[in-house]
Amino acid sequence: MKTRLENKLRKKELLRKVNVKGFNKYLWNLAGKAMHKYEMIESGDRIAVGISGGKDSMVLLNLLTRIKNIVDFEFEIYPIMIENKKEVKNDIDVIKNYIEDLGYEFQIEYTNIEKVVFDDRNEKNPCALCSKLRRGVLYRIMKEKDYNKLALGHHLDDCIETYFMNLFYQGNTNKMRAKYKSVNYGVEVIRPMVFVEEKTIIKYAKKAQIPIIKSSCRLDSVKKNSKRKEMKELIKEMANKNKNLKSNLKNVLFFHKE
Numbered sequence: 124m125k126t127r128l129e130n131k132l133r134k135k136e137l138l139r140k141v142n143v144k145g146f147n148k149y150l151w152n153l154a155g156k157a158m159h160k161y162e163m164i165e166s167g168d169r170i171a172v173g174i175s176g177g178k179d180s181m182v183l184l185n186l187l188t189r190i191k192n193i194v195d196f197e198f199e200i201y202p203i204m205i206e207n208k209k210e211v212k213n214d215i216d217v218i219k220n221y222i223e224d225l226g227y228e229f230q231i232e233y234t235n236i237e238k239v240v241f242d243d244r245n246e247k248n249p250c251a252l253c254s255k256l257r258r259g260v261l262y263r264i265m266k267e268k269d270y271n272k273l274a275l276g277h278h279l280d281d282c283i284e285t286y287f288m289n290l291f292y293q294g295n296t297n298k299m300r301a302k303y304k305s306v307n308y309g310v311e312v313i314r315p316m317v318f319v320e321e322k323t324i325i326k327y328a329k330k331a332q333i334p335i336i337k338s339s340c341r342l343d344s345v346k347k348n349s350k351r352k353e354m355k356e357l358i359k360e361m362a363n364k365n366k367n368l369k370s371n372l373k374n375v376l377f378f379h380k381e
Contacts, residue, residue: 134192137225141185143331150327153318154186160377161302163313164272166196170313171270173261174204174229176218176336178328179276183316185331187274188225201270203230205257207237217334234260262308270310277314280321283372284354292350298376317377320369 158164172187174180187200202222206215215231222229236256240249261273282299289297301317304310316324328335362368 133226137188137192140225141189141331143327145330146323146327149323150186150319151189154315155190157301157318157377158190158313158315161313163302163315164190164194164198166198168198168272169268169270170198170200170272170274171261171265172200172202172274173276174202174218174222175276175338176204176215177276177338178324178333178335179278179316181218181221181276181333181335182324182328182331183274183276184222184225184227185327185333186315200227201230201268202227203232203261203264205232205234205236205260208233208235214334214336218336221334230264232260232264236260262305262310265310266308272311272313274313274315276316278316278319278321278324279369279373280355280358282317282376283358283369284351286372286376287354287358288350291354301377318373 164170170187172180172184174184184200184202191198191200204215204218219229219231234256236253239256240253244252264270265273277299285299286296289295299314299317300312302311302313305312327333358368365371
């Protein structure tokens with residue numbers, strides 16, 4: 124058992140690691156506002172964190188680590204990565220070491236999802252099915268281990284892009300919610316970084332020297348022409364002409380009463 128002094132010193136050590144200067148206004152404060160508005164984290168929570176090894180999920184883990192070490196109540200964090208059985212990535216060890224240095228056990232679940240999506244079903248919309256299957260695996264693990272919340276690394280740009288993709292290509296105004304409950308699995312999904320812009324996440328990841336690994340998805344070579352890429356470029360072009368664009372859209376997505 125660690126003494127109170129040892130726990131206190133460990134908290135200070137972790138805060139020094141994640142608490143990079145210059146991000147109070149655009150990262151910590153904005154994430155704090157989202158978590159407060161939607162009551163995302165409570166005492167006793169057992170929170171699974173979906174880890175891809177990309178910048179968003181790794182910054183989310185640092186964010187939650189910071190919160191865990193400054194609040195006056197206890198909650199637990201469980202990083203989980205869903206990987207393909209065939210993939211052998213030496214760089215996963217870098218992610219594993221980083222996560223274990225933060226004090227967490229890193230859970231990796233190997234699946235055959237890529238084979239099902241691309242080879243067995245030759246899916247026309249592989250991203251949607253892949254996401255659904257991966258989420259199902261996460262929910263199953265959470266149920267087995269009694270985790271009650273799933274934290275995902277989606278940011279403001281993701282929310283804006285998804286909103287316009289639904290509007291333009293699906294004919295609806297469905298939004299990426301900051302918090303919702305999966306009725307079938309009985310767990311809550313939270314997105315603490317929905318008020319944070321992607322450019323802030325990129326800056327923080329570089330300054331904090333967070334290890335990042337590249338996606339091994341088969342579609343990465345063709346994603347340059349994807350609808351999301353097209354939407355990202357359109358929004359960037361509009362934002363260059365209107366500096367308030369993203370803040371206005373944030374109000375529409377999260378503060379506008381229907």
